[in-house]
Amino acid sequence: MINAFLLAAEGGAPATESHNPIIPELNELVYSLIAFAVLALLFKKFAFQPVKKGMESRTERIRKDLDQAEKAKSEAESILEDYKKQLANAKSESNRIIDEARQQAEKVKADITESANREVAEQKAKATEDIEAARNAAIASLQTSVASMAIELAEKVVEKNLDRETNQRLIDSFIDKVGS
Amino acid sequence: MSILAQAAEPLTSPEFKTAMSAVGAGFAYGLAAIGPGVGIGIVVGNAVQAMARQPEAAGLVRTTMFLGIAFTEALALIGFVVFILLKFA
Amino acid sequence: MNLAIVFPPIDEILRWKPLFGDGTFAFNKIALIAFFAAFATLALFYVAGRKPKLVPTGVQNLAEMSIDFIQDGIIAQTMGTKKDDLKWTSYLTMLFFFLLFCNVTGILPFIQMPATARMGIPAMLAIVSWLLFIFMGFKKNGIGYIKAAVVPPQVPFALLFLVVPIEIISTFLVRPFSLAVRLFANMLAGHLLLVTFSVMGHGLLFAETAKVFFIPMTILPLILFVAITLFEVLVVFLQAYIFTILTAVYLGGAMHPEH
Numbered sequence: 001m002i003n004a005f006l007l008a009a010e011g012g013a014p015a016t017e018s019h020n021p022i023i024p025e026l027n028e029l030v031y032s033l034i035a036f037a038v039l040a041l042l043f044k045k046f047a048f049q050p051v052k053k054g055m056e057s058r059t060e061r062i063r064k065d066l067d068q069a070e071k072a073k074s075e076a077e078s079i080l081e082d083y084k085k086q087l088a089n090a091k092s093e094s095n096r097i098i099d100e101a102r103q104q105a106e107k108v109k110a111d112i113t114e115s116a117n118r119e120v121a122e123q124k125a126k127a128t129e130d131i132e133a134a135r136n137a138a139i140a141s142l143q144t145s146v147a148s149m150a151i152e153l154a155e156k157v158v159e160k161n162l163d164r165e166t167n168q169r170l171i172d173s174f175i176d177k178v179g180s
Numbered sequence: 181m182s183i184l185a186q187a188a189e190p191l192t193s194p195e196f197k198t199a200m201s202a203v204g205a206g207f208a209y210g211l212a213a214i215g216p217g218v219g220i221g222i223v224v225g226n227a228v229q230a231m232a233r234q235p236e237a238a239g240l241v242r243t244t245m246f247l248g249i250a251f252t253e254a255l256a257l258i259g260f261v262v263f264i265l266l267k268f269a
Numbered sequence: 270m271n272l273a274i275v276f277p278p279i280d281e282i283l284r285w286k287p288l289f290g291d292g293t294f295a296f297n298k299i300a301l302i303a304f305f306a307a308f309a310t311l312a313l314f315y316v317a318g319r320k321p322k323l324v325p326t327g328v329q330n331l332a333e334m335s336i337d338f339i340q341d342g343i344i345a346q347t348m349g350t351k352k353d354d355l356k357w358t359s360y361l362t363m364l365f366f367f368l369l370f371c372n373v374t375g376i377l378p379f380i381q382m383p384a385t386a387r388m389g390i391p392a393m394l395a396i397v398s399w400l401l402f403i404f405m406g407f408k409k410n411g412i413g414y415i416k417a418a419v420v421p422p423q424v425p426f427a428l429l430f431l432v433v434p435i436e437i438i439s440t441f442l443v444r445p446f447s448l449a450v451r452l453f454a455n456m457l458a459g460h461l462l463l464v465t466f467s468v469m470g471h472g473l474l475f476a477e478t479a480k481v482f483f484i485p486m487t488i489l490p491l492i493l494f495v496a497i498t499l500f501e502v503l504v505v506f507l508q509a510y511i512f513t514i515l516t517a518v519y520l521g522g523a524m525h526p527e528h
Contacts, residue, residue, distance in 0.1 A: 019280055019284060020265065021268060021283055021387075021457070022264065022450070022453065025388070025389055026293050027287075027290075027300065028297070028389025029392060030294065031296060031299070031304070032300065032393045035304045035306070035307040036394070039307035040363065042311055043310065043363045044359045044360075046311070047310070047311050047313075047314030047317075047318060048362065051332045052318075052336065052359075053321070054318060054321025054322075054329070054333075055321075055333055055336065057321070058321075058323060239342070239346070243343075246507075247511075247515070247518065250511045254450070257450055261450055264279070267279075268278070268280075
């Protein structure tokens with residue numbers, strides 16, 4: 001009785017035959033395969049490659065930018081190096097020029113000093129000579145004038161006291177005394 | 181004779197089959213879940229330990245952990261499939 | 270106190286009536302979801318790659334992140350980083366997103382049917398992966414692939430009689446089966462849980478007796494329903510990931526059997 005009731009109830013259950021859920025159904029297999037195949041055909045070319053290309057181009061660009069920056073940096077460094085070298089050159093050059101000028105000045109100074117010294121010495125010598133000459137001349141003239149004056153003076157003093165010869169002898173001895 | 185027939189009949193009756201399928205299905209999944217449950221616990225526990233010891237290798241450990249989980253879990257899932265086969269097929 | 274909670278027969282939950290066609294070409298909801306997943310995968314990457322910007326935003330960011338993830342997180346760790354290995358990025362990305370979209374329909378409101386909870390898509394993908402790794406094995410290693418695949422190195426000769434049949438079964442029979450069943454059973458289990466709690470909630474909400482008592486109790490299965498949906502979000506990603514990484518592992522093993 002119960003059996004019959006159950007059978008009747010089962011008869012009212014879904015009309016399709018019971019299907020084991022872990023056996024794939026053919027229609028789902030077919031359509032999913034079609035969908036996946038279409039996806040596999042289109043995906044790489046139209047969807048994956050553009051994205052990938054975008055990523056790669058970005059990588060490339062960043063690398064290029066970095067390279068450029070590196071290059072610019074090294075360039076700037078070499079320029080700086082250049083300038084530094086030039087600056088050092090200029091400095092040594094100026095030092096050299098100053099040194100040279102100083103040496104030259106030193107030399108000129110020495111020259112001038114020497115020539116001045118020489119001139120001074122010359123003039124001194126000349127002056128000495130002149131003085132000597134003048135003195136000699138003065139002495140000579142003095143001798144003569146002293147002699148004549150002495151004679152005159154003596155003549156006046158002694159006036160005929162003495163003869164000519166004694167006079168002359170006296171005078172000469174006087175002059176000798178004065179002259180020496 | 182008739183008593184024997186009456187005794188034999190329920191063993192082949194559809195409701196008896198359904199009932200035994202349900203019992204079997206319950207056992208199938210319950211028993212199948214024990215081992216993988218312990219196994220996944222061990223896998224993840226050791227993976228966490230490994231990651232704590234060597235945080236720099238965390239990526240590799242995580243990948244390997246998921247692989248281990250996937251293989252361990254397969255047994256539980258086969259139990260689940262058996263459950264479905266018994267209960268619904 | 271009679272509650273009208275009847276768990277529907279499994280065919281009623283899973284076997285969808287054809288939208289059109291019948292027999293082998295019956296086009297049902299599962300087929301529709303498969304096409305939707307294929308279209309969504311294609312559209313996602315097409316939109317992402319249409320106008321690539323230097324600073325990626327939105328969809329482009331998502332697509333690039335997932336490509337990086339497949340490349341660094343899956344291929345580099347299971348296959349290698351040679352050019353041959355990286356060529357699979359496209360296929361594995363596609364596989365991941367196709368699976369993701371097939372899975373995610375299980376938790377999208379008003380669709381709520383994971384296409385992978387039917388054996389069709391998992392079986393198809395598992396067979397494709399199986400064919401691919403066998404093909405790549407023979408392509409890379411010639412006929413020697415058979416030996417590399419079934420004879421593990423450094424095994425004593427006497428043990429080979431035991432090991433070789435096990436390896437044959439595990440490599441060429443169990444792999445595709447476990448690949449398909451893992452995905453199918455995970456998604457089906459999640460779906461059945463959701464069905465269970467929604468049936469329960471429906472039974473409580475439309476109870477015919479003791480309404481004052483039953484109707485407020487609807488909140489309990491609802492909470493569990495939401496919680497399981499959140500858990501399913503995790504499962505959706507994890508199963509797509511595991512299927513992809515296992516495919517990568519099998520491909521890597523076939524291409525470089527020496528590892």
